[in-house]
Amino acid sequence: MSTSSGLIAIVGKPNVGKSTLLNYILGRKVSITSRKSQTTRNNITGIKTLEKHQMVFIDTPGIHTTSKKTLNKILNRSANMTIEDADVILFLVQRDSINELDIKIMHSLQTVKSPVICVINKLDQVSSKDKLLPLIKQLKDHLNFVEIIPVSAKTGQKVGELESLICQYLPQNPFFYSEKDIVQISENFYVAEIVREKIIRCLGDELPHETFVQVSKIDKTQKTIGVFVEIFVAKQSQKGIVVGKGGATLKKIGQQARIDLEEFFGQKVFLESWVKVKKNWNNDQNFIASLGIGSS
Numbered sequence: 001m002s003t004s005s006g007l008i009a010i011v012g013k014p015n016v017g018k019s020t021l022l023n024y025i026l027g028r029k030v031s032i033t034s035r036k037s038q039t040t041r042n043n044i045t046g047i048k049t050l051e052k053h054q055m056v057f058i059d060t061p062g063i064h065t066t067s068k069k070t071l072n073k074i075l076n077r078s079a080n081m082t083i084e085d086a087d088v089i090l091f092l093v094q095r096d097s098i099n100e101l102d103i104k105i106m107h108s109l110q111t112v113k114s115p116v117i118c119v120i121n122k123l124d125q126v127s128s129k130d131k132l133l134p135l136i137k138q139l140k141d142h143l144n145f146v147e148i149i150p151v152s153a154k155t156g157q158k159v160g161e162l163e164s165l166i167c168q169y170l171p172q173n174p175f176f177y178s179e180k181d182i183v184q185i186s187e188n189f190y191v192a193e194i195v196r197e198k199i200i201r202c203l204g205d206e207l208p209h210e211t212f213v214q215v216s217k218i219d220k221t222q223k224t225i226g227v228f229v230e231i232f233v234a235k236q237s238q239k240g241i242v243v244g245k246g247g248a249t250l251k252k253i254g255q256q257a258r259i260d261l262e263e264f265f266g267q268k269v270f271l272e273s274w275v276k277v278k279k280n281w282n283n284d285q286n287f288i289a290s291l292g293i294g295s296s
Contacts, residue, residue: 004170005054006087011109013101016092017121021153022046022059025163026182047181053167054175058086086114088169090162091143095122095150098138106142115146115169119162124152188215191261195229195273198256202249203241211242224268227261231275242275250275 010018026046046057083089091109093102109116118139126132129150136148147165151158192213199211212232219226233239243250254271261269 002172003052003054003175004167005056005173005175006170007056007058007085008088008090008166009058009083009086010090010092011083011105012092013099013105016094017153018059018092021090021092021119021121021151021159022057024153024156024159025055025057028182047177048163049175049177049179049181050163050167053170054177054179055163055166055170056176083109083112086112087171088166089114089116090119090166091116091145092119092121093135093139095120095126095132095135097135098142103142106139109143116143117162117165117169118143118145118148120148120150121153123150123157124155126150187218190264191215191218191227192229194260194264195231195253195257195271198253199231199242202253202256211238224270225261225265227269227271229271229273231273232278233275234277234279236277236279239275239277 010022012018025048046059048055048057089109089112091105120132120135120139132150139145139148146169149158149162149165151162153159192215195213196211199213211234214230214232215227216230217226217228219228231242233242241249242253244252250273254273258269258271261271
């Protein structure tokens with residue numbers, strides 16, 4: 001039986017729904033989401049295998065050009081390297097309009113040899129498909145997409161059609177992974193990302209993306225799994241924000257994280273976390289490299 005498989009890069013500006021789309025396609029949570037932009041830091045490998053096709057998805061960090069921080073430069077470099085290696089590229093945009101950053105990304109995709117499919121997200125917020133026609137015309141003016149398809153990553157509307165389109169453009173290859181594989185990320189990485197997601201959701205705009213979570217230990221020797229993590233912040237003043245009055249915020253973060261972690265491990269989880277200050281860690285290239293951020 002002839003099979004096809006390939007690497008699919010999901011790209012776009014921050015906060016357009018890349019992680020939400022990946023999670024829906026895979027039928028489980030592998031990439032963290034929030035309303036705040038620049039949530040994804042590491043390229044996430046998710047795998048979906050059908051009878052004759054295997055799609056290996058890479059959820060890249062949102063591409064942006066405004067920040068000069070070392071962390072953001074590394075994230076942009078990571079996203080661009082993924083684009084170069086991809087067999088198929090999904091370019092996500094919002095359903096309302098495109099801006100200067102969308103246009104810059106489209107121009108950067110003009111030189112790639114792989115097919116680019118434009119995915120207009122948030123179809124569930126569009127009252128009539130006719131309202132998308134001006135946007136589709138704009139998109140075609142900037143890049144010769146092989147396909148343009150509106151979907152809703154939140155509700156799954158037309159996501160099945162998108163998967164069928166992707167399969168049409170995959171090269172003929174044997175499967176890269178076992179048919180049972182869904183995601184190629186470590187337990188430590190998943191645990192850290194879940195805790196970081198809850199930090200972002202609990203704090204909203206009060207704390208910028210200046211936190212990093214590192215797992216120091218996962219103890220599976222008891223009936224209840226022990227998970228021990230360190231939360232790094234970039235300034236002393238941020239430590240109090242994460243901990244909260246009487247430790248209330250940190251407790252809330254832990255309670256929310258445990259729900260996802262117990263689903264992931266399939267048993268009870270004891271989660272203990274410490275908040276530490278590493279001044280200006282997001283501008284320290286060596287420290288960022290030691291954390292593995294931006295690596296695929």
